[in-house]
């Protein structure tokens with residue numbers, strides 16, 4: 001058995017994978033593969049409707065918001081958000097909390113002025129800067145709720161005088177959020193919600209149509225809303241597997257139950273890192289992520305042998321991102337606490353051997 005700590009595409013529930021595999025061969029007894037039926041068939045429309053319904057239900061999405069399933073990943077949203085929200089000559093505010101935030105703000109510069117309200121770049125993003133003011137004349141304020149690479153997470157959101165745009169790629173559905181606090185939420189599915197190939201977008205309808213800019217159809221949220229995520233052929237497989245994953249989440253008790261589990265999972269792992277003399281956590285305690293747990297070996301010579309021991313124990317995907325080094329344990333929703341105990345036991349065994 002493998003324990004998949006990979007950062008993304010990340011772990012999915014085993015029963016979801018089994019259902020997905022079956023649907024590729026025979027979708028709901030139609031005698032056809034999910035991959036060869038029309039996206040406009042009643043069978044697929046039911047899948048998309050259910051996926052949208054589950055998002056609304058699990059996150060308590062209020063009236064006045066649209067839920068979209070788009071392509072292009074979170075990276076396309078880096079551009080699509082300013083394309084639709086930032087007027088020529090206007091300004092957008094960004095919190096620079098890591099590489100993804102930085103990539104997002106680079107795209108916004110194609111459309112208008114970008115004001116970085118704060119950054120933690122000088123410490124290689126080991127914390128999230130919180131001492132700043134959000135300019136009231138900005139078109140929006142952009143944040144990243146969980147910084148996948150550095151293992152930091154915003155445990156509290158900032159009250160904002162302007163609409164908040166949030167990249168939730170790596171912690172959507174991992175905890176309760178108040179959708180009404182946001183103008184736009186987007187998330188590539190492949191970290192915590194489904195397979196690569198689809199991006200969830202939740203957008204407040206009344207923030208649209210204010211730039212005066214002409215926007216090509218595929219990049220225009222309005223077109224996508226009017227087309228019900230079917231302006232063109234949607235990524236049917238990725239939407240189907242996301243729908244299955246959301247159903248799995250609902251059966252587990254929804255986002256609130258998941259949040260409690262995720263807190264418990266992260267807690268035991270950070271406790272071991274803090275206790276174990278070999279390892280050291282990367283992020284400051286108050287900003288530690290419950291999704292991506294980053295740590296390093298105090299002695300860099302321990303790095304390779306620890307990775308080798310992990311490999312022997314079936315622990316995969318735990319090597320840290322190249323810009324941080326060390327290790328990163330991504331412990332998304334589908335990761336059972338039993339796998340975390342396997343990692344903890346491995347860390348203890350390694351410490352015992354290297355006393």
Ligand SMILES: *Cc1c(COP(=O)(O)O)cnc(C)c1O
Pocket residue numbers: 008072073074075076100144146147148167168169170188189191
């Ligand atoms: C992975 C990730 C991205 C990039 O997602 P793509 O879907 O590959 O474009 C953006 N933001 C965050 C926070 C991520 O974790």
